[in-house]
Amino acid sequence: MKDANLEASARRIVEIATKLGAEETTARVSKGSWTELQRRDGKVEKAQESRSLSAGVSLMVEGRYSSHSTSDLRPDALQGFLERAVAATRFLEPDPARALPDLGQMGMAEVDLDPIDPGQDGRLPDDRRSAVGRLEECAQRRTSDLATRSITSFGWDGASESALVTSHGFASHWASTSFGLGASVSLEDQDGKLPEAWTSYQARHQSDIPTPDAIAADLAQRGRARLGSGPMESGRYPLLLDRRVVSGLLRVLMGPLSGTAIFEGRSCLKDKLGKRIGSAAFTLIDDPLIPRALGSHPHDGDGLPARRRTVISDGILQMFFLSIYNSRRLGMPCTTGGASNLVVPPGERSPAELAADRGRVIRVDGFLGGNSNAATGDFSFGIQGALLEDGKPVRALSEMNVSGDLFGLLDRFACAADDTWAYGSWRTPSLLFDDIQFSGA
Amino acid sequence: MSLPRPAGPPGAYFERMGVTPEVLRRVLDAALSRGGDDADLFFQHSASNAVSLSDHKVNQVNTHVDLGMGVRVVVDDQVGYAYSEDLRPAALVAAARAAAEIASGTPGRTAANPIARPIPDLYPVQQPWDGVGMAHRVQMVRQWEQAAFAEDPRVQRVEAYLADASTVVMVVRPDGRLVQDWRPMTLAMVRATAEDGGVTDSSSYNVAARAGLEYYDDSRQGRMVKEAVDRTLFLLKADKPPAGEMPVVLAAGPSAILLHEAIGHGMEADFNRKRTSIYADKMGKKIASEQVTIVDDGTLANERGALGIDDEGNPTERTVLVEDGRLSSYMYDEISARHYGVSPTGSGRRQDFRSAPIPRMRSTIMEAGPHDPQEIIKSVDRGLYCVSFANGQVNIGAGDFSFYMRQGYLIEDGKLTRPVKDVNIIGNGPEALSRIDMVGNDLVIDEGGWTCGKDGQGVPVSQGMPTVRVSKLTVGGVG
Numbered sequence: 001m002k003d004a005n006l007e008a009s010a011r012r013i014v015e016i017a018t019k020l021g022a023e024e025t026t027a028r029v030s031k032g033s034w035t036e037l038q039r040r041d042g043k044v045e046k047a048q049e050s051r052s053l054s055a056g057v058s059l060m061v062e063g064r065y066s067s068h069s070t071s072d073l074r075p076d077a078l079q080g081f082l083e084r085a086v087a088a089t090r091f092l093e094p095d096p097a098r099a100l101p102d103l104g105q106m107g108m109a110e111v112d113l114d115p116i117d118p119g120q121d122g123r124l125p126d127d128r129r130s131a132v133g134r135l136e137e138c139a140q141r142r143t144s145d146l147a148t149r150s151i152t153s154f155g156w157d158g159a160s161e162s163a164l165v166t167s168h169g170f171a172s173h174w175a176s177t178s179f180g181l182g183a184s185v186s187l188e189d190q191d192g193k194l195p196e197a198w199t200s201y202q203a204r205h206q207s208d209i210p211t212p213d214a215i216a217a218d219l220a221q222r223g224r225a226r227l228g229s230g231p232m233e234s235g236r237y238p239l240l241l242d243r244r245v246v247s248g249l250l251r252v253l254m255g256p257l258s259g260t261a262i263f264e265g266r267s268c269l270k271d272k273l274g275k276r277i278g279s280a281a282f283t284l285i286d287d288p289l290i291p292r293a294l295g296s297h298p299h300d301g302d303g304l305p306a307r308r309r310t311v312i313s314d315g316i317l318q319m320f321f322l323s324i325y326n327s328r329r330l331g332m333p334c335t336t337g338g339a340s341n342l343v344v345p346p347g348e349r350s351p352a353e354l355a356a357d358r359g360r361v362i363r364v365d366g367f368l369g370g371n372s373n374a375a376t377g378d379f380s381f382g383i384q385g386a387l388l389e390d391g392k393p394v395r396a397l398s399e400m401n402v403s404g405d406l407f408g409l410l411d412r413f414a415c416a417a418d419d420t421w422a423y424g425s426w427r428t429p430s431l432l433f434d435d436i437q438f439s440g441a
Numbered sequence: 442m443s444l445p446r447p448a449g450p451p452g453a454y455f456e457r458m459g460v461t462p463e464v465l466r467r468v469l470d471a472a473l474s475r476g477g478d479d480a481d482l483f484f485q486h487s488a489s490n491a492v493s494l495s496d497h498k499v500n501q502v503n504t505h506v507d508l509g510m511g512v513r514v515v516v517d518d519q520v521g522y523a524y525s526e527d528l529r530p531a532a533l534v535a536a537a538r539a540a541a542e543i544a545s546g547t548p549g550r551t552a553a554n555p556i557a558r559p560i561p562d563l564y565p566v567q568q569p570w571d572g573v574g575m576a577h578r579v580q581m582v583r584q585w586e587q588a589a590f591a592e593d594p595r596v597q598r599v600e601a602y603l604a605d606a607s608t609v610v611m612v613v614r615p616d617g618r619l620v621q622d623w624r625p626m627t628l629a630m631v632r633a634t635a636e637d638g639g640v641t642d643s644s645s646y647n648v649a650a651r652a653g654l655e656y657y658d659d660s661r662q663g664r665m666v667k668e669a670v671d672r673t674l675f676l677l678k679a680d681k682p683p684a685g686e687m688p689v690v691l692a693a694g695p696s697a698i699l700l701h702e703a704i705g706h707g708m709e710a711d712f713n714r715k716r717t718s719i720y721a722d723k724m725g726k727k728i729a730s731e732q733v734t735i736v737d738d739g740t741l742a743n744e745r746g747a748l749g750i751d752d753e754g755n756p757t758e759r760t761v762l763v764e765d766g767r768l769s770s771y772m773y774d775e776i777s778a779r780h781y782g783v784s785p786t787g788s789g790r791r792q793d794f795r796s797a798p799i800p801r802m803r804s805t806i807m808e809a810g811p812h813d814p815q816e817i818i819k820s821v822d823r824g825l826y827c828v829s830f831a832n833g834q835v836n837i838g839a840g841d842f843s844f845y846m847r848q849g850y851l852i853e854d855g856k857l858t859r860p861v862k863d864v865n866i867i868g869n870g871p872e873a874l875s876r877i878d879m880v881g882n883d884l885v886i887d888e889g890g891w892t893c894g895k896d897g898q899g900v901p902v903s904q905g906m907p908t909v910r911v912s913k914l915t916v917g918g919v920g
């Protein structure tokens with residue numbers, strides 16, 4: 001699966017921009033095709049076919065920087081687009097830190113990331129209809145003891161491909177496939193509310209997606225857990241953060257780690273490199289080299305070869321996410337501009353076993369709104385979940401908030417469970433924290 | 442590049458790209474080739490420009506161009522959808538045939554010859570962006586930065602940007618309707634980071650409208666800068682409020698995020714047609730005090746939520762969702778309107794040609810009530826007064842919603858006291874509406890650049906509200 005036209009188009013863009021006076025040009029031409037199918041209550045609700053082709057260009061003109069994108073690749077339109085782009089750039093102030101990295105620094109990691117399922121290309125409309133239809137049947141059967149109002153099942157698959165070319169001689173090509181299958185259910189609760197539950201699995205290879213019956217069983221369990229929910233009294237409780245929603249809370253950490261926030265002085269971590277920022281039990285790794293993982297890539301956004309990096313090691317902050325640009329502006333060594341797969345090493349016990357040690361625990365398995373402040377680390381999020389006693393759910397929770405600050409949160413990290421989630425770019429197990437502030441009734 | 446308002450009759454704009462009336466008929470016939478009930482073609486050409494300042498330099502410009510057509514085929518409430526970024530006839534016909542796969546019969550009809558319909562101009566513009574040069578834009582952003590530093594010595598850093606986006610859309614239907622809309626937009630932001638006594642914090646202020654350069658009069662530019670700095674300095678001395686349930690007074694303007702989350706989404710007709718909204722069985726019923734009237738209005742000129750036509754080609758209107766406390770209308774797209782046997786309310790919207798339209802909000806507003814805002818604050822012994830917000834979310838079926846307050850005050854003995862910041866507030870939609878027990882006489886439509894997300898599609902919206910008191914909501918504070 002390699003479309004040579006993409007690289008040819010990217011080369012043409014670089015040529016035109018160079019002719020127009022750009023001293024450095026990076027062009028990325030991407031294409032994708034996806035098919036989505038959704039069924040609701042016994043029939044197809046929506047079928048969508050997507051085919052896209054677009055180009056992204058960044059320019060240095062007289063030391064000035066700009067970036068552009070277009071889906072209008074008609075030759076005349078592209079010429080005019082680049083003329084205007086080059087002309088607009090000349091009005092800016094110089095920003096030499098934007099220059100391309102040395103060619104010698106650039107390259108691809110030599111690891112087989114196995115991002116392509118060769119079966120995707122030959123998938124037939126009937127294959128898709130039967131997968132989504134089977135999931136719907138399984139979901140109906142698995143929820144037959146519940147008062148369901150509506151069941152929706154959905155699936156998608158697709159392929160995307162992009163070619164990157166720079167004016168100083170770097171070229172790369174990257175292609176991947178993806179598959180997804182999921183379902184949602186709307187339930188009638190005794191108080192007249194209609195709680196919903198959903199589940200969704202995404203992977204690079206179709207064989208990594210669970211069976212329709214396993215997905216349906218997961219949906220039914222999540223649906224059951226939403227019934228009879230409400231707030232409990234405000235207070236401080238241990239928090240068991242479900243493996244699927246770890247990013248919902250730990251994104252509080254990602255804003256302050258970004259090179260732009262560090263440079264702009266609005267990061268609570270700006271003076272913390274090499275220092276303790278949390279419990280010695282907490283380790284976080286950025287790993288772009290996990291075969292088949294959704295966040296894996298051969299090179300980062302700057303074209304530097306991807307490599308595994310420890311972000312936080314035993315509670316000590318080891319790195320910021322610094323692109324070439326931000327590293328030059330800050331006068332610090334470059335790392336990588338953004339996260340790939342974020343990994344928290346798993347522990348040896350199940351989430352239920354960990355919770356059983358703590359007596360009463362709030363398990364959070366969904367977030368509803370909320371936000372955080374990168375400058376201070378303060379956060380506050382709406383949550384849903386369950387009160388666990390001795391590791392077992394005894395009460396469904398909703399209409400509650402979890403609040404605190406980044407340092408307090410990481411300091412109270414206790415341990416990780418053994419149930420690593422493999423269907424997202426946050427590949428972490430469920431995490432246990434002690435003494436976290438919840439507000440409710 | 443900014444797209445000027447198209448000259449010539451509707452349809453001529455895309456005809457110059459080869460999309461002739463004959464091509465339109467062929468594409469529509471392909472869409473209906475398997476006997477769909479209805480179809481629509483949505484052509485879009487858009488261009489946007491953003492000039493950004495960071496680190497004392499106006500050092501970045503970003504431009505984006507998008508061109509394509511989406512085709513939808515509808516069979517009862519089933520939708521087939523496909524799009525093409527290539528406007529050559531063969532590619533358009535191929536997309537139409539892919540969308541037609543949802544149907545399984547034989548052609549029932551052929552498309553009528555498209556005839557252009559006029560639409561109202563809701564975006565009068567005095568100084569269009571295609572006439573505003575880069576040098577002028579760079580100068581504006583630089584002035585905002587200088588003004589922000591001049592505002593207070595504690596300001597350490599400033600970022601700012603100025604953007605405009607222009608879109609030409611054309612909707613064509615098998616019944617011969619052809620409508621075209623030119624939609625301008627501008628958005629600007631100033632962010633300040635300040636430090637005082639070892640405390641650092643950062644905040645921003647943004648404004649948006651479907652307008653030209655004239656939007657940035659001296660008073661608006663001054664307000665943008667002053668608000669960005671004032672909000673940042675406010676955070677330096679603010680703390681977290683206490684946790685738990687308490688009365689909440691929402692200041693006029695951006696507090697309308699409460700309406701958007703607590704009732705707006707639940708009143709979108711698709712959720713009700715599927716009977717998954719908490720409001721599905723409540724039409725005509727009383728859900729709030731008689732002081733409460735809520736509208737969703739697509740016709741407010743120059744507002745970010747204004748639309749001359751919706752993205753299915755229907756006229757927009759002022760839709761009354763709640764009248765004197767009673768539910769009175771959902772927001773209908775065509776599929777839902779057909780389901781309920783009513784006329785569409787011009788609420789069918791989409792992010793772009795890559796997405797099928799669904800019912801969405803436009804400008805969502807609570808009308809003014811009888812109370813003086815000061816009287817409302819005075820009425821609270823101990824509670825929270827909310828001034829500015831970042832974001833919100835709702836679970837449609839359970840009705841739980843939340844919104845994140847950036848900035849507010851504690852109310853103690855009827856007075857605003859301690860400044861507080863960064864808390865999430867959570868409640869249940871119908872319960873929260875029933876607890877709105879005082880509505881102020883000071884309606885403000887917020888000037889901020891709000892974007893609403895649903896099914897992965899973002900669309901620009903506006904919102905407005907007077908000061909209101911909600912007798913109880915759960916505040917995510919500490920202690």
